[in-house]
Every structure is written in structure tokens, then in C-alpha cells.
Amino acid sequence: MSFRRIRHRPETKEDSRTGRYTIRTFWAGNGTQLNSAIDFRTKDSRDAQLIIVRQLADGGKTLTLNGTLKVAGEPQTYTLRRVWRRRAS
16 A cells, blocks of 8 residues: 555556546544545446445454445445454464
């Protein structure tokens, strides 16, 4: 990951699977969440936005990732949540 993206600057990229997209990564106001906003167009040419929020919990032992996908013209919002816990060593 490049630190320049964490300075609120949007960065346009292109991927062979997803096509062209713009990503902006930034720290939340309280500095505890790293957020990414990804804007792109679907294969049927609708605007979409994926918001990803990452946060450490339990003194850094747990990482949570929450995502929200909104597609223009669709009433529903798609959500995802992943949790990773550090194994005891």
C-alpha cells in the first residue's frame, strides 16, 4: 500500500477484471479506522461505490473489515463483515 493514498487523494486505477475505478483511502476523524471509498461502473454501466472500513480491536488482536456496496438504481445495499483474530502463540 502506498502512503500517498492515505492522504485523501483519489487515485484512478485499472484492473483487467473490474475495469477502471477510483480509490480514496483515508483515516477516520478519530484515527482508529482506515477507510477506503472505491467508485466504479458495473458491467451494465451503472455507477457503484464500495466503502471498506478496517478497524483494530482487542488491543490489536482482532481486525474487523466492514464493507458496503451501493449500486445506482438498486434499492438495496449489500454489506459484508469479516473478522480476523490473532491466534494465541
